[in-house]
Amino acid sequence: MNRSFIGRNPSILIFLLVLAIFTIGVTFMSEAFGAGMISTSFVKTLGKTLCLALVAVAMDLIWGYAGILSLGHFAFFGLGGYMIGMWLMYERTREIVESSMMEAPIPPTEQEIVDGIGNQIFGVVGSSEFPAVWAFADSLVLQLALVVLVPGLLAFVFGWLAFRSRVTGVYLSILTQAMTLALSLYLFQNDSGLRGNNGLSGLQNLPGLDDVSQDYVSMWFFWGSALALALGYVFAAWIVSGKFGSVIRGIRDNEARVRFLGYSVEGYKLFLFTVTAMIAGIAGALYYPQAGIINPAEIAPIASIYLAVWVAIGGRGRLYGAVIGAVFVSLVSTYFTGGQAPDINLGFYTIQWVDWWTILLGLSFVLVTLFAPQGIGGLFDLVSGRHHPDRHGADLGPDHGSLREEEAEE
Amino acid sequence: MSQLLEVNGISVTFDGFRAINNLSFNIGRAELRAIIGPNGAGKTTFMDIVTGKTKPDEGTVLWGEMSRNLIGMNEARIAQEGIGRKFQKPTVFEDQSVEDNLLMALRNNRRAFAVLFWKPTDADMNRVSELAAEIGLSNALGRKAGELSHGQKQWLEIGMLLAQEPKLLLVDEPAAGMTPEEREKTTDILVEAAKTRAVVVVEHDMEFVRRLNCKVTVLHEGSVLAEGSLDHVTANKQVIDVYLGR
């Protein structure tokens, strides 16, 4: 208890070290700053993967630690993406509109420019009026604030209603799915104000930075994603390290008991649900400029389920497990669905990975859940068990089933 | 004399079955009380009502100097008022260390933000060692609660109760599954605790109740059948019929 936060959690240092080495390594292999061994599009893939790792950390906080299986955190991720996408698209379109109008003999008025932007952005949905939700789209600062405020507010309102009525377990998971579905269906509508199924596009182009090549932009976002992951990880580790962590793990294991200790379980859940939604929003705001496009399909209920699958495969209840799961599964998934994996010809049937990958993933999920609930992260216990024979001298426990000392001696 | 807890005429019905029937019960500020009664008499349900888990259909539960009605408050609020509860089956946080279990129970600010920034002071740590010594778990502070024996878990839960510093302790069958020596030690802890606060112990085992040496309330079919010293109630004809005689 007297040791420092990092001292008590050496895994944080290890994680930060690995992340730093990875970031520097990628930098020196990139097109922009190094040998060019890694293509710009793969840098983007890696940067996006770091964002997925960050939203997985949030998922692990809410599910792995507090035991709330939210199947809606990808909706918060998508909302974060939409919020930053609005500014990117607005400002970028303004540049295009302004430069084309400047060629006209009479200089355009401010209103004409705004109308021009509206025409450009909303032409695809047969409109040119700016919906009310775009009110702040010309302000980077406000849209950045909305990246956390919109997911945070939605999570707060949803959580307040659900937790107050003591909805738990699978019912809560279903409710979060319903919320996600409702949001994506709403966004699919043309009059949602966010361009319906077209979504927001061209997000990879940063306004005012036309002459900077994507080689550089991709690296900036890669660094930004790495930094956000580092900060998010340390923040999450801090949250779970102290008494707050004890309380939320208590809620996961026996929420009634926590209530009788005098803790307002609903308040803790609401706090954590909202904070993790905000983290998810930040992750999404870094992800979609690297993806270049966001549309309502990104928010589909299945995306949030995948998120849970990553965390389960990586190992829930340990933050690095979530990161490992997200990185591993999403990269392998890119490999299989990107058409890079060679088809396997069985003579009578050809296994095409694009189709079979989902089945493989589902199968791994079931196998991990049944046979290795600790996930990939559980492998680290084997290693750390050997390197920390601290348990010497501790008695073996009342029933001799817990062979702690013997394990440590190996 | 003002009472700490006054339960007046509470009743509760589960699907047409009257589990608690017009029950009244009082306890003073520093008093030890045993509640006995056959299985299904409503002992646990009575505790559920006092701690806010179950809402009674009628009646009042008045608490403290101000005689505030506890009915309608949620569990956390009632716990903060100073009512601690030990469950029939030991419920500790098995995945966490004995120390973390005790720290979580220590009487401190329960609000999320305060807890987030909370750091144990020396006083807190001393209190934890004191409690650990009292419940015989000084050498087990770093161990996961799940590794403890059944009896040790019961004690840990009692230790967590004491850490809350409640004004009223409700203890549901603390001696269940304990060895005779463990039972003896449990009696000592409860008798000691009752010197400074109210303690209500639900128990089946007559030997255990005898050793507590306190006033006894006999519950039957959701209401009080008899009340008084153990010898007094065991001499009661009705008590013998419904409980002891079987």
Ligand SMILES: Nc1ncnc2c1ncn2[C@@H]1O[C@H](COP(=O)(O)OP(=O)(O)O)[C@@H](O)[C@H]1O
């Ligand atoms: N939530 C509930 N729903 C339905 N019946 C209940 C519920 N809780 C308790 N009961 C019934 O109320 C009666 C009293 O139970 P309980 O208080 O647990 O008895 P005791 O603790 O004295 O053995 C029992 O018949 C039990 O089946």
Ligand SMILES: [Mg+2]
């Ligand atoms: Mg009972």
